[in-house]
Amino acid sequence: MKLIHRNITKDSSGQVTLIAEDGEDMWHAYNIIQAGDSLRSSTVRKVQSESNTGSSTSSRVRTTLTITVKTLDFDSKGCVLRVKGRNIVENQFVKMGAYHTLDLEPNRKFTLAKKCWDSVVLDRIGTACDPSQNSDVAAVVMQEGIAHVCLVLASMTLVRAKIEMHIPRKRKGSSQQHDKGVERFFESVMQAILRHVNFDVVKCVLIASPGFVKDQFHEYMFDYAAKIDNRLLLDNKPKFLLVHASSGFKHSLKEVLSDPAVVARLSDTKAAEEIRVLEHFYKMLQLEPDKAYYGEKEVFQASESQAIDTLLICDGLLRTHDVAKRKRLIAVVDSVRENGGTVRVFSSMHITGEQLTQLTGIAAILRFPVPDLTDDESSDDDSS
Incomplete structure (x- = not known):
């Protein structure tokens, strides 16, 4: 989160201008903005215009609105914050008092005014604007045929990919179909890691499963990386940590994060x-x-x-x-x-x-x- 401007008076009223830079910043914004606040941001509004002949046309125009916040809705998948309220500043496209929804998204500047900025909200802004707070962790909880690729951020856990795949059972005297199914599954999980994990930010990637699935996947991934000389995976191999989990579902992440080896590795994270x-x-x-x-x-x-x-x-x-x-x-x-x-x-x-x-x-x-x-x-x- 970037703090562009801050003007809070001694009586705790005032305004701040912020830019949310990613999904976690949008979550912070959701917790900072409250009903009754004044919010100013750019938006797109559909405008009807009538020609001299009486025909009407509609077009979409970008304008800046200031609304009194009534309701908020956070879309965690799209990382969009929808804020609905009444327009309180005169605008050529939107009447005073008309309802409008501002869609806040990453990298869109907004100005928030409050009658009273309390300690919890100010602390939250301080946390969001401090880069040292964003010590991210990635986690893959998996079992044969199902995996969840998650980002464990300072303030939220995001499921970035869910992989579900039918793997044929081993048959008496032949495991060929089973092995091919496992390989396809491991390939999909590896691609999800490459797609969703930013190794420049992430300090640690947890691979967790019941039994030996995690070990087999880890071996497959780095054998494959060595074969094609994937430097991204090979250079970041020390960041991977194998941990036991009771299942491949998201709720198993709690026990994974409680593991003493994981706690020691992530000792400096929120x-x-x-x-x-x-x-x-x-x-x-x-x-x-x-x-x-x-x-x-x-x-x-x-x-x-x-x-x-x-x-x-x-x-x-x-x-x-x-x-x-x-x-x-x-x-x-x-x-x-x-x-x-x-x-x-x-x-x-x-x-x-x-x-x-x-x-x-x-x-x-x-x-x-x-x-x-x-x-x-x-x-x-x-x-x-």
């Missing part, structure tokens, strides 16, 4: 840090349940007692249209930081964010037990 924090929370929930809680009511109470050491919150929760609820959540985030705690904002487009969402989207690891929380839990148990 994705690995989120895995560590979530694993620590689950461990606390088992071993010291009076110091690990999830749910808004419990976390808000713990925050009032200044007991939170680590706050885990999903960005989906922060996108709420309920202004009062968002203010309460931001107040908890600010309070935890002011009291020396750590705040981890999880992406709902990431495996870890999906898990946290299943736990209400908010959780906390406490410095010390909060008696009121334990008492409330006990009284609830008694009443049931």
Whole structure:
């Protein structure tokens, strides 16, 4: 993300001009723009014009519009953010108050104005504009006949290719058809890696599967690369890491990223840090349940007692249209930081964010037990 201009006043109002450069930046934009904000960007509008003879023609013109945001929709596959709202600045093609949808896409400049820029949104812009945050990882989770090629970005997991192929079974006395099927499958997976993995950016490519499928694929790929002298694969061979997975489906990526060898290799990435924090929370929930809680009511109470050491919150929760609820959540985030705690904002487009969402989207690891929380839990148990 490129920050072109920033003008935020002491009362926290103001505007910023940004350019989203890739799909992950579009996800950041989706979390930065909120209903009620003012958004200015170029767009294409269909215009009807009438000639002297009374005949009408339509043409598409490019113009710049400023709208008050009503709704947002993020298309993760096309990396397009559709923002719908009413026009609030006079324009020769669009009437004041008319509805229009701005399609934001990579490399299109936009200016966003807010009445109040809160700490979470400003942190998000800081993260998006810091190149050191974009430490990307690629992963291939596979089993015989199915594979998912994914990009594990700092804030989201994108499935870039899904390969499904029927592989004939081995027959008694002959495995020729089976071997040909496996070879075709491996060829398709390799081509997907070459098409979707940018080795200039990616630090590590994880190949994960049950059994020996990963080993067989790895051997096939580098035998093929040596045969045709594919320097891209051969030069980046040290980036490949073979890991066990229970299946070739996307959900297996969570266990892959939890593997100690993977965690050590990716120790400086945001994705690995989120895995560590979530694993620590689950461990606390088992071993010291009076110091690990999830749910808004419990976390808000713990925050009032200044007991939170680590706050885990999903960005989906922060996108709420309920202004009062968002203010309460931001107040908890600010309070935890002011009291020396750590705040981890999880992406709902990431495996870890999906898990946290299943736990209400908010959780906390406490410095010390909060008696009121334990008492409330006990009284609830008694009443049931």
